[in-house]
Amino acid sequence: MKILIEQSHYELVNMGDLSMLEVVVSRLKKMWPEATVTIFTFERSRDVLQQYCPGTIPLESLGQNIWFTTRLSDQMLTLMNKFSASKFLDLIEWRLRCQFPGFSRRIMKKKFEKQKWFQKNEEMDYFFDAVAQADLVIASGGGYITDAFYKKATTALGIVGMAKALGKPTVMLGQGIGPLKNPQLRTRAKMVLPKVDLITLREKKLGLPLLGKLGVSSHRIIATGDDAVELVYNNRSSQMGEGIGINLRIAKYSKVGPKALETTRITLQQYAQEKNVPLIPVPIEFLDSNSDVQSIKQLMAGYDDTSDGGQSLKTPIQVIKQVGRCRVVVTGSYHGGVFALSQGIPVIGLAKSNYYENKFLGLADQFKTGCQLLSLGDPDIKNKLTEAIDKAWSLSEQWKPDLLEAAKQQIDQGHTAYQQIYKLVESQRNNKFKS
Numbered sequence: 001m002k003i004l005i006e007q008s009h010y011e012l013v014n015m016g017d018l019s020m021l022e023v024v025v026s027r028l029k030k031m032w033p034e035a036t037v038t039i040f041t042f043e044r045s046r047d048v049l050q051q052y053c054p055g056t057i058p059l060e061s062l063g064q065n066i067w068f069t070t071r072l073s074d075q076m077l078t079l080m081n082k083f084s085a086s087k088f089l090d091l092i093e094w095r096l097r098c099q100f101p102g103f104s105r106r107i108m109k110k111k112f113e114k115q116k117w118f119q120k121n122e123e124m125d126y127f128f129d130a131v132a133q134a135d136l137v138i139a140s141g142g143g144y145i146t147d148a149f150y151k152k153a154t155t156a157l158g159i160v161g162m163a164k165a166l167g168k169p170t171v172m173l174g175q176g177i178g179p180l181k182n183p184q185l186r187t188r189a190k191m192v193l194p195k196v197d198l199i200t201l202r203e204k205k206l207g208l209p210l211l212g213k214l215g216v217s218s219h220r221i222i223a224t225g226d227d228a229v230e231l232v233y234n235n236r237s238s239q240m241g242e243g244i245g246i247n248l249r250i251a252k253y254s255k256v257g258p259k260a261l262e263t264t265r266i267t268l269q270q271y272a273q274e275k276n277v278p279l280i281p282v283p284i285e286f287l288d289s290n291s292d293v294q295s296i297k298q299l300m301a302g303y304d305d306t307s308d309g310g311q312s313l314k315t316p317i318q319v320i321k322q323v324g325r326c327r328v329v330v331t332g333s334y335h336g337g338v339f340a341l342s343q344g345i346p347v348i349g350l351a352k353s354n355y356y357e358n359k360f361l362g363l364a365d366q367f368k369t370g371c372q373l374l375s376l377g378d379p380d381i382k383n384k385l386t387e388a389i390d391k392a393w394s395l396s397e398q399w400k401p402d403l404l405e406a407a408k409q410q411i412d413q414g415h416t417a418y419q420q421i422y423k424l425v426e427s428q429r430n431n432k433f434k435s
Contacts, residue, residue: 001035004134006159008142010041012048013286016335019228019316020141025053031422063127098161137163141174141227147182148253161192171198174227177207200417202226203362222417225410229342233407236343237324243280245329247336251290255353260376267385269303281310284333328392334359342407344400346370346392367406370399
């Protein structure tokens with residue numbers, strides 16, 4: 001049994017994505033203990049992968065990049081550039097790779113042999129064979145099928161589409177779909193998603209209707225919640241926390257800038273001083289360019305200048321335990337919310353982009369209570385944030401049992417979905433054996 005996993009974050013430095021991947025691999029290994037599990041990642045992340053998904057095989061993304069970026073026709077590119085139609089060519093070539101991978105491979109091999117690009121040929125073959133020899137191809141959890149991550153979405157859809165064309169069972173797990181307004185990306189999604197054998201959604205409020213518009217049949221979709229819920233729930237704190245967890249995602253896709261950060265900083269510090277409670281860093285993203293650690297340090301400035309912003313938290317479990325010290329969590333990161341709600345802790349989600357608004361709306365719908373969403377673009381954000389924290393603080397004990405029950409239900413739904421995956425794969429394997 002060979003399983004190939006495309007995953008959200010090849011750097012493996014996002015604690016939410018890493019948690020989802022860890023749960024996915026754990027569940028798969030329980031169903032197929034002897035399976036060979038190969039996971040796309042970066043060479044520099046091999047040790048991290050082995051730490052959290054021991055026994056899996058890392059697959060460097062080089063061959064994948066060659067497959068999706070090598071032009072099938074240089075002459076056609078020249079012509080298309082002349083008429084400013086290179087985007088049209090991109091879509092044609094991408095479609096050929098998805099729907100006719102064998103044909104596309106032969107064209108590229110001839111090109112590589114002609115140019116004597118033997119290393120490229122070898123790397124491409126390694127990637128192609130990993131897909132062609134798999135018994136199951138998976139796109140694991142994440143919010144990457146969206147306009148904000150166009151290149152990532154195009155690659156992930158391309159891998160899944162290619163696998164389907166090669167006759168492989170394909171599933172997409174713990175997906176956050178959308179916003180999806182880019183015409184080219186939407187075309188790709190319409191081409192691939194309706195053919196995927198099973199898509200599990202981490203939220204159904206927005207993802208379910210969007211998939212319907214993209215032509216995906218409802219019988220191929222299950223709303224399970226986020227895969228990380230299980231890891232958090234199993235490591236939840238039994239005690240009521242006494243701090244305010246803080247996180248703010250500053251990145252191009254979050255649209256959060258210095259003004260919003262400063263308003264949030266002042267509001268959080270004033271509330272914490274009045275209540276005489278600690279502000280507790282709960283970073284999720286540790287990639288330097290989008291590091292939550294840096295934004296949290298700025299939120300703490302003037303209140304606790306000795307704080308490392310959570311930099312010392314090295315594992316998902318450590319972050320989960322840190323969240324367990326909180327009575328309320330104020331977060332600009334989706335998984336900051338997941339890590340809190342899944343252990344019964346209420347959340348105030350801060351968003352400025354449509355991407356994050358959708359994330360928190362979906363999360364609130366999954367848990368039904370205890371998750372408030374505020375817009376950082378609201379001119380009255382300071383007062384509304386204070387009121388929201390006060391409400392969550394006073395109702396945290398009352399909300400906890402319902403939040404934990406919602407987490408448990410999502411875990412159960414996840415296991416039900418995985419049983420469907422098992423039946424799907426075993427049925428196809430048995431048919432192959434009989435033939």
